[in-house]
Amino acid sequence: MRREYPPAPLVAVAAFVLRGGRFLLVRRAAEPGRGKWSIPGGVVRLGERLREAVVREVAEECGLIVEVVDLLDVVETIIRDEAGRIRFHYVIVDYLARPVGGTLRPSDDALEARWASVEEALGMDITNTLRRLLEEHGDKLRSLAELWSL
Template sequence: MDDDHVKRPSRVYPEAPLVGVGAVVRADNKILLIRRANEPGKGLWSIPGGLVEVGETLRDAVAREVEEETGIKIEVGKLIDVVENIVRDNDGRVKFHYILVDFEAKPIIGSMDVHPSPEALEARWFTPEEIKGIPITNTAKLLLRKIGIEV
């Protein structure tokens, strides 16, 4: 079977955990965030990221996802953390299960103008102080705190 016909795993009620990547992209004392267009966390602000594709390295995946969601090309830095995000429905069944691999990153020299994709309702740069006043996902809060940014 060729790569164009590979069955994509279900994000909702998955058969196995899905591997996702994300990036805390920083420049000029600002952090790049997206407002999520899809569950989990629909409508909340979070770091850009997404699922790793078959045959793709983690670093390549995070660079691709950030560019797809925001239009920003990045240089991927050091690993911040690996976390699990398990969301259960009202019956206790696992609705979402992600293993998230998050990196630090910075824009490659050039434009910092964001161009959100349909996967993101919005994308923009925030100061740490501004982040305190917006609705943000719990996983993004924990990640930012881990690198010393109180939100």
């Protein structure tokens, strides 16, 4: 199914990969949000389970192998063009994860990758969806990031 001007919403996954009091950010190489920082993720493939998609997407975008720990939220991203037509429509299942292997290296899908605290991320050029997630779940993310760094 095409991503731009889709005939139906697309199911996607994303992950807050937590390590050492911080979480993983990628600078998007493609629309929507090209050039903005977000968390790694992407569209679920036909026949792929959600958690499998998280592991695949993080590995593809960042080179890290992750363990998916828990569900964080389910959000919708709907972006319209100037004429009011729906250009992008994603239903995104957001998970919490932690790295268990691999080496951080951005791929073609990510212009850059880095670790950041919630406060640092809020001061960066991040996607609207990530900003909403950080505002709603920032306290939980801070607590878990600290707990998992012990």
